[in-house]
Amino acid sequence: xxxxxxxxxxxxxxxxxxxxxxxxxxxxxxxxxxxxxxxxxxxxxxxxxxxxxxxxxxxxxxxxxxxxxxxxxxxxxxxxxxxxxxxxxxxxxxxxxxxxxxxxxxxxxxxxxxxxxxxxxxxxxxxxxxxxxxxxxxxxxxxxxxxxxxxxxxxxxxxxxxxxxxxxxxxxxxxxxxxxxxxxxxxxxxxxxxxxxxxxxxxxxxxxxxxxxxxxxxxxxxxxxxxxxxxxxxxxxxxxxxxxxxxxxxxxxxxxxxxxxxxxxxxxxxxxxxxxxxxxxxxxxxxxxxxxxxxx
Amino acid sequence: xxxxxxxxxxxxxxxxxxxxxxxxxxxxxxxxxxxxxxxxxxxxxxxxxxxxxxxxxxxxxxxxxxxxxxxxxxxxxxxxxxxxxxxxxxxxxxxxxxxxxxxxxxxxxxxxxxxxxxxxxxxxxxxxxxxxxxxxxxxxxxxxxxxxxxxxxxxxxxxxxxxxxxxxxxxxxxxxxxxxxxxxxxxxxxxxxxxxxxxxxxxxxxxxxxxxxxxxxxxxxxxxxxxxxxxxxxxxxxxxxxxxxxxxxxxxxxxxxxxxxxxxxxxxxxxxxxxxxxxxxxxxxxxxxxxxxxxxxxxxxxxxxxxxxxxxxxxxxxxxxxxxxxxxxxxxxxxxxxxxxxxxxxxxxxxxxxxxxxxxxxxxxxxxxxxxxxxxxxxxxxxxxxxxxxxxxxxxxxxxxxxxxxxxxxxxxxxxxxxxxxxxxxxx
Numbered sequence: 001x002x003x004x005x006x007x008x009x010x011x012x013x014x015x016x017x018x019x020x021x022x023x024x025x026x027x028x029x030x031x032x033x034x035x036x037x038x039x040x041x042x043x044x045x046x047x048x049x050x051x052x053x054x055x056x057x058x059x060x061x062x063x064x065x066x067x068x069x070x071x072x073x074x075x076x077x078x079x080x081x082x083x084x085x086x087x088x089x090x091x092x093x094x095x096x097x098x099x100x101x102x103x104x105x106x107x108x109x110x111x112x113x114x115x116x117x118x119x120x121x122x123x124x125x126x127x128x129x130x131x132x133x134x135x136x137x138x139x140x141x142x143x144x145x146x147x148x149x150x151x152x153x154x155x156x157x158x159x160x161x162x163x164x165x166x167x168x169x170x171x172x173x174x175x176x177x178x179x180x181x182x183x184x185x186x187x188x189x190x191x192x193x194x195x196x197x198x199x200x201x202x203x204x205x206x207x208x209x210x211x212x213x214x215x216x217x218x219x220x221x222x223x224x225x226x227x228x229x230x231x232x233x234x235x236x237x238x239x240x241x242x243x244x245x246x247x248x249x250x251x252x253x254x255x256x257x258x259x260x261x262x263x264x265x266x267x268x269x270x271x272x273x274x275x276x277x278x279x280x281x282x283x284x285x286x287x288x289x290x291x292x293x294x295x296x
Numbered sequence: 297x298x299x300x301x302x303x304x305x306x307x308x309x310x311x312x313x314x315x316x317x318x319x320x321x322x323x324x325x326x327x328x329x330x331x332x333x334x335x336x337x338x339x340x341x342x343x344x345x346x347x348x349x350x351x352x353x354x355x356x357x358x359x360x361x362x363x364x365x366x367x368x369x370x371x372x373x374x375x376x377x378x379x380x381x382x383x384x385x386x387x388x389x390x391x392x393x394x395x396x397x398x399x400x401x402x403x404x405x406x407x408x409x410x411x412x413x414x415x416x417x418x419x420x421x422x423x424x425x426x427x428x429x430x431x432x433x434x435x436x437x438x439x440x441x442x443x444x445x446x447x448x449x450x451x452x453x454x455x456x457x458x459x460x461x462x463x464x465x466x467x468x469x470x471x472x473x474x475x476x477x478x479x480x481x482x483x484x485x486x487x488x489x490x491x492x493x494x495x496x497x498x499x500x501x502x503x504x505x506x507x508x509x510x511x512x513x514x515x516x517x518x519x520x521x522x523x524x525x526x527x528x529x530x531x532x533x534x535x536x537x538x539x540x541x542x543x544x545x546x547x548x549x550x551x552x553x554x555x556x557x558x559x560x561x562x563x564x565x566x567x568x569x570x571x572x573x574x575x576x577x578x579x580x581x582x583x584x585x586x587x588x589x590x591x592x593x594x595x596x597x598x599x600x601x602x603x604x605x606x607x608x609x610x611x612x613x614x615x616x617x618x619x620x621x622x623x624x625x626x627x628x629x630x631x632x633x634x635x636x637x638x639x640x641x642x643x644x645x646x647x648x649x650x651x652x653x654x655x656x657x658x659x660x661x662x663x664x665x666x667x668x669x670x671x672x673x674x675x676x677x678x679x680x681x682x683x684x685x686x687x688x689x690x691x692x693x694x695x696x697x698x699x700x701x702x703x704x705x706x707x708x709x710x711x712x713x714x715x716x717x718x719x720x721x722x723x724x
Contacts, residue, residue: 046395047396131539154545154699155543156700242487243484259367
C-alpha cells in the first residue's frame with residue numbers, strides 16, 4: 001500500500017514536471033515557430049493585418065538574386081569560419097597544454113576575444129581595417145606590401161575575408177578553451193607508455209590525443225555552427241551586409257527586410273530558412289549528447 | 297472579521313488607485329532622435345520636462361540614434377506599446393501613413409501657424425498625403441559642398457566648383473594617392489544614407505529622375521540618368537578621385553575622411569562645421585562651404601526633413617498635440633535651432649531671415665533649402681519613394697557598378713525593375 005502511494009506520488013510529480021516542460025516548450029519554442037510559419041504565408045507588413053498569400057513570399061525569394069547571394073555567403077561564412085576556428089583553436093589548445101612559463105597568463109589572453117563585448121571588439125576591428133587611420137593598412141604600407149590603402153570593407157572579396165577573419169578571431173577561443181580542458185583530462189601515463197613503445201609525436205597525437213578529445217571537438221563544432229548560423233552582430237557592425245550585398249547572411253538580410261522595409265512576412269520567411277539547418281544540427285547534437293550519456 | 301475588513305479596505309483602495317491611474321495620462325513617452333549637438337539634446341529634454349511639470353505628469357524622454365529607430369518603431373507597433381510622440385524622417389511618415397498608422401495633424405499645424413507663423417510649404421508638402429498633414433516639421437537639414445581652400449589654392453584652382461563637371465576637374469587636380477589625398481570624398485555603403493541623398497541630387501541636376509510627375513511612372517532609364525550615373529561611376533573607376541575604402545563607408549565616413557585630411561571635398565550637412573568648430577579650429581579656417589554644384593538641369597539638393605508625429609493609436613494623443621504646440625513656440629524653438637547652427641534649419645519661414653544664417657559658413661546650408669526637392673521628385677513624395685530610399689537601392693546600384701563591374705545600362709535596368717516591383721506592391 002505504502003509502495004503504491006509512493007509510486008503514485010512520484011508518478012504525479014513526474015507527470016507535473018513533464019506537463020510543465022511541454023507547456024514551456026510549446027509557449028517558448030513551438031508557438032513562436034508556428035506563428036513564424038503562419039506569418040511567412042501572409043503578406044503582413046509592420047502594423048497591418050496580413051492576409052494569406054500562400055507561398056508567394058518564398059517564391060519571390062527564390063526569384064531574387066539577393067536571396068541566393070545571401071544563401072551562398074551564409075554557407076561560405078559558416079563553413080569557413082567553423083573549419084578555421086577548429087584549426088586555430090586546436091593549435092592554441094595544443095600549444096597552451098605544453099609546460100610553458102606564464103602559461104596561465106597566455107590562457108587568460110587566449111580567452112580574451114571571447115570575453116570582450118562583441119560591439120566593442122568588432123568596432124575596434126572596423127577601425128583597424130579602415131582606410132583612415134586603420135592600423136592594418138598602415139602596417140602594410142610601411143612594409144611596402146601595398147602602395148595605397150586597401151578597402152578592406154569596400155571590396156566584396158576583402159569584405160568577406162574581413163568578416164570571416166573577425167568571426168574566427170572571436171570564436172576560436174571557445175574551441176581553444178574547450179579542447180584544452182579535454183586535453184588536460186588525458187592522463188600523462190598514456191603518453192609516457194607511447195614514448196616507451198617508440199611512438200612518434202604524430203602517432204601519439206593520432207592514437208591518444210585525437211580519440212580523447214574527439215567528443216569535445218564534435219560537440220563544440222556543432223554548437224558553434226548553430227551560433228554562427230545565427231550570427232548577426234559581427235556582420236551588421238562591420239559591413240551591414242555590403243558592399244553590394246556581398247556579406248549578407250540570413251540574419252542580416254532578414255533584419256533588413258523586416259525592419260527597414262517593414263515587410264514582416266518576408267523577413268520572417270527569410271529567417272525560417274535557417275530553421276532546417278539549425279534543426280538538423282540540433283538533432284545531431286542531441287543524438288551525440290545522448291549517445292555519450294548512453295555510452296557512459 | 298477585522299482581517300476581512302482590512303482586506304476589503306485594501307482592495308477598494310487598490311482598485312480606486314488603478315482606476316485613477318488609467319483615468320489620467322501619468323507618463324508621456326517621447327522618442328527623439330539623438331542629435332549631433334549635445335546641448336540641443338539637453339535643451340529638448342528640459343523643454344519636455346518643463347511641459348510635464350506644467351501639466352503635473354511624468355515624462356519619459358528617450359534620445360535614440362536614428363539607426364535604432366526602426367527596431368523600436370516596429371516592436372512598439374507590433375506590441376501596441378506606442379510612444380506618445382516620436383521623431384520621424386518624412387520618408388518614415390510616408391511608410392507608416394501607407395499602413396494607416398499615423399494620426400492626422402492638420403489641425404495642429406493650423407494652430408501652430410495661426411499662433412506662431414508660417415512653416416515652409418515644402419516641409420509640409422513632404423508629410424502631406426491626401427491633403428492631410430501627418431507630421432509636424434521640426435527641423436530641416438541643409439546640404440552643402442565643403443572644400444579645402446588651402447588645397448584649392450595650392451592646386452591653382454581659383455573658385456569652388458559651380459558645376460558638377462568643375463567638381464570633377466577639381467577632384468582630379470587635387471587627388472594625390474601618394475599623399476593619401478583624394479579630391480572627392482564621396483562614398484557608398486549599406487549603412488550610408490548620405491550617398492542616397494547625394495546621388496539623387498546629382499541625378500536630378502543632370503536632368504534624370506526616378507519618378508515622373510505623377511509620382512507613379514518610373515522614368516529612371518533615360519539618357520540624362522545614364523549620363524549622371526556614368527559621371528558618378530567615372531569618379532570611382534576611371535578618375536580614381538575617391539578614397540579606396542569609400543565604398544564601405546557609413547554616414548560618418550565622409551566626415552572622418554574630411555576631418556582627417558583624406559578628402560579635399562565632401563558633401564554633407566552642417567555636422568562637419570559643428571565638429572570642426574568644436575575640435576578642429578585650424579581646419580575650419582581652411583574650409584569653405586558653398587551650395588552644391590549645378591548640372592544642365594539646374595541646382596538640386598535632396599531635402600532632409602525631420603518631423604515629430606503621433607501614431608494613430610498612441611495612448612495620449614491630445615496631450616502629445618499640446619506638447620507639439622509647446623515645442624513649436626518660437627521663443628524657445630529659435631534658441632534650440634541656433635544652438636546647433638548650421639546643422640538644424642528652422643521650419644519657420646520667419647526664422648530663415650535670422651542674421652545667424654548670413655554668416656559665411658552657415659549661408660550655404662540655408663541657401664540649399666531653396667534648391668530642395670524630396671524623394672518622389674519629379675512627382676510628390678510617396679511612401680514607395682520612401683521605401684526605395686530606406687532600402688538603399690541607389691547605393692546598391694552604384695556598389696554593383698563600382699565593385700561588381702556591372703554595366704551602367706544593366707544596373708539602371710535592374711534598378712528600374714526593383715522600383716517597379718515596389719510600386720506594384722503599393723498598388724496591389
